[in-house]
Amino acid sequence: MEQVKNLKCLLCGHEYGPDEVLYVCPNHGTEGILDVQYDYDLITSKFSRTDLKGKGESSLWRYKPLLPVKSNTPVPPLTVGWTPLYPAPRLAKTLGLEHLWVKDDCRQPTASFKDRASLIAIVKALEVNAEVITTASTGNAAAALSGLCASIGMPNVIFVPASAPEAKIAQLMVFGSTVLLIEGTYDDAFDLCLESAQVYGWYIRNTGYNPYMTEGKKTALYEIYEQLEWEGPDAIFVPVGDGCIIGGLHKGLKDLFALGWIKKMPRLIGVQASGSAAMYHAWKQEMDPVQIKPIKASTIADSMASGLPRDRIKAMRAVRETGGAFLAVTDEEILQAIPALARGCGVFAEPAGASSFAGLVKAVQTGLVRPEERIVILATGSGLKDIPAAMQTVGKPKRIRASLKAVEAALDDNLFLLKR
Numbered sequence: 001m002e003q004v005k006n007l008k009c010l011l012c013g014h015e016y017g018p019d020e021v022l023y024v025c026p027n028h029g030t031e032g033i034l035d036v037q038y039d040y041d042l043i044t045s046k047f048s049r050t051d052l053k054g055k056g057e058s059s060l061w062r063y064k065p066l067l068p069v070k071s072n073t074p075v076p077p078l079t080v081g082w083t084p085l086y087p088a089p090r091l092a093k094t095l096g097l098e099h100l101w102v103k104d105d106c107r108q109p110t111a112s113f114k115d116r117a118s119l120i121a122i123v124k125a126l127e128v129n130a131e132v133i134t135t136a137s138t139g140n141a142a143a144a145l146s147g148l149c150a151s152i153g154m155p156n157v158i159f160v161p162a163s164a165p166e167a168k169i170a171q172l173m174v175f176g177s178t179v180l181l182i183e184g185t186y187d188d189a190f191d192l193c194l195e196s197a198q199v200y201g202w203y204i205r206n207t208g209y210n211p212y213m214t215e216g217k218k219t220a221l222y223e224i225y226e227q228l229e230w231e232g233p234d235a236i237f238v239p240v241g242d243g244c245i246i247g248g249l250h251k252g253l254k255d256l257f258a259l260g261w262i263k264k265m266p267r268l269i270g271v272q273a274s275g276s277a278a279m280y281h282a283w284k285q286e287m288d289p290v291q292i293k294p295i296k297a298s299t300i301a302d303s304m305a306s307g308l309p310r311d312r313i314k315a316m317r318a319v320r321e322t323g324g325a326f327l328a329v330t331d332e333e334i335l336q337a338i339p340a341l342a343r344g345c346g347v348f349a350e351p352a353g354a355s356s357f358a359g360l361v362k363a364v365q366t367g368l369v370r371p372e373e374r375i376v377i378l379a380t381g382s383g384l385k386d387i388p389a390a391m392q393t394v395g396k397p398k399r400i401r402a403s404l405k406a407v408e409a410a411l412d413d414n415l416f417l418l419k420r
């Protein structure tokens with residue numbers, strides 16, 4: 001793993017060797033999130049943009065030289081990453097925009113962006129010969145860990161709030177995880193997971209604690225650039241809960257910059273649910289992210305409910321250092337975004353997954369983006385993960401007797417369909 005130079009604490013700047021610490025800076029406990037630092041000269045000497053041309057590897061492993069894993073560690077067989085980036089001209093037109101793409105991470109093996117991070121967690125766990133992996137999650141990180149563990153038969157223990165959507169809990173049970181439904185919030189589950197892992201010696205995947213999750217998530221950024229043939233976007237809209245995805249995209253940008261593969265940074269726009277908007281408020285008040293105090297998070301977008309965003313330092317840097325912004329959207333706006341996105345481009349996302357589109361609608365209204373700009377929005381999780389939320393906005397279909405007469409009667413107010 002000579003491509004990794006060290007792990008640097010975001011608080012004190014202390015640097016540790018890659019094998020010296022597992023998760024956080026010992027001087028700062030859970031607050032001491034580490035950033036993985038690379039030897040870019042070494043990487044450049046072995047790997048270039050042209051090596052990607054025609055590369056057969058249709059997964060995030062096409063970027064293996066830029067990932068913090070040993071070359072000989074076995075990796076789970078499921079295909080993670082290299083998800084489609086769809087041009088969405090009709091959706092763009094509804095907003096008066098000229099260039100819009102949707103990055104569809106609903107199409108990961110367990111149907112969310114989290115597969116990118118959980119995959120790396122498992123490889124790191126294998127590198128230290130861990131026998132059991134654990135995570136706390138609002139649902140998707142757990143489902144991702146659960147499914148990828150199932151693909152190699154690795155035992156895992158999952159802490160999720162009891163309020164997690166049923167489909168996500170079903171994934172955990174079907175994959176055979178040991179599941180603990182916590183009577184409390186995600187933040188309670190997080191703390192209990194860390195405490196238990198210490199007692200039982202499990203490997204910990206937790207977001208904003210395990211430094212390698214950012215590294216898995218950054219691969220989406222590489223893909224966006226490669227799929228746009230290195231002519232990057234002007235802005236990327238990202239749902240933000242703990243802030244790991246947006247921090248990961250920023251990390252990807254910094255990597256590509258350091259390698260000289262790109263010359264300009266797009267603005268990273270973090271979209272939060274207004275009932276879980278700690279980052280948005282801290283950004284508006286120009287606060288130091290270290291000072292953010294926990295709030296009680298409440299939103300229909302369960303995947304982005306986080307009272308104390310675990311990756312707040314990386315998330316704030318992502319927005320500030322790219323000249324981006326945070327936005328807050330209401331649950332109502334998020335719910336409306338689900339059918340709008342689905343009907344505009346054929347991608348059906350869960351509430352958090354569609355919130356990036358809700359954010360884009362707001363950004364257009366407030367002049368945060370210009371019509372000619374090149375915009376990418378992330379769809380981070382499948383709509384099939386939360387059917388009750390989706391059904392709230394679209395109404396119920398007509399139920400009829402099995403006769404042509406009934407069809408005619410039912411189509412009465414939809415005459416245009418008959419003429420096709």
Ligand SMILES: *Cc1c(COP(=O)(O)O)cnc(C)c1O
Nearest residue numbers: 140241242243244245303352381
């Ligand atoms: C986790 C998640 C998010 C938020 O990502 P963070 O890294 O917590 O900011 C958004 N959408 C979906 C579908 C998620 O699962």
Ligand SMILES: [Zn+2]
Nearest residue numbers: 009012025032
């Ligand atoms: Zn430190």
